[in-house]
Amino acid sequence: MGSGQAVAVFGAYGHTGRFVVAELTGRGFTPVPSGRDAGKLQELADGTGLDARVASADDPASLDRALAGTAAVINAAGPFASTTAPVVEAALRAGIPYLDVAAEIEANLDTFAHFTDRASEAKAVIVPAMAFFGGLGDLLATAAMGDWTEADEAHIAYALSSWHPTPGTRLSGAVSRERRGAHRLRYTGGQWEHRTDAAPTLEWAFPEPMGPRPVVGEFTMADVVTVPSHLAIPDVTTYMTVDAAREVVAPDSPAPAAADGSGRSDQTFLIDAVVRSGGVERRAVARGQDIYAVTAPLVVEALERVLTGRTRAVGVASAGKMFDAPDFLRALAPHITLEPTAPQDAPTSR
Secondary structure (H helix, E strand, O other), X not given: OOOOOEEEEEOOOOHHHHHHHHHHXXXXXXXXXXXXXXXXXXXXXXXXXXXXXXXXXXXXXXXXXXXXXXXXXXXXXXXXXXXXXXXXXXXXXXXXXXXXXXXXXXXXXXXXXXXXXXXHHHOOEEEOOOOHHHHHHHHHHXXXXXXXXXXXXXXXXXXXXXXXXXXXHHHHHHXXXXXXXXXXXXXXXXXXXXXXXXXXEEEEEOOOOOOEEEEEOOOOOOHHHHHHHOOEOOEEEEEEEHHHHXXXXXXXXXXXXOOOOOOOOOOEEEEEEEEEEOOEEEEEXXXXXXXXXXXXXXXXXXXXXXXXXXXXOOEEOOHHHHOOHHHHHHHOOOOEEEEOOOOOOEXXXX
């Protein structure tokens, strides 16, 4: 457990940030809430008794003060296109690990592109996308690989019962669309394609009892950055159930509403991660509740493993490379339920 270690949480008063603060507290860490909105920070501090520190991504000195005396920093403040680089720089100056919960593809690509060499030279630990999108899918795909050292394809299909976006999700999506322009991204043949055609709609055979559901194909999420960053898979595709894909961008979709005492919504999810090689496929399947809430145990479990030396890499590395994926996934119970997928090797079915 955390033994009282101080952990800075940038963006602590956001929807996901509050879950992270609660998870840190529950696991024996001392969260140090930080962010630019002094009023929201004070509200959080009043309710928790924590030492809140005002800081802004465009003020390096304030970030240095926010991180002073902490063992690590978790960045939960979007849009990550604006916050990632400044907070990573502050973590490097402080000599502490950096983790974020970014689902923005471009921000994650920037982290690998801009910090891989520097972090390796400094023997620093930087874990981007340690969240539902990017982290969990990467862990599942890595676990599904088993003893394979390479595969032909990876497919990660998401079935969400609903997708009520947070204000942060809406803002991050708008920033990504602005950076991307009229293009959408696809990873194939070991490289990124910028496409202008519409993403296809097709059917994905989810495990029973869910069964086949219509999905948006090439609904590119952060997993398409994290998986090929360390696995030799030239084609990586993510999918989203059609209703959820529509709901997240609909202007009248409500924000998530708490359905239990922990603040979780009643949203449920199923992730079907499949890797294929030479006509054979392997898969890993997980179920759970609330994609925002489940991000907290994901990133805090990662943090604890980093601080206790249970890592497999230094520098910039995704969850699947940094950690023992099967062991990490087992540690997430009861937050996620892993489904048995025997037989491990099966002929490709779709």
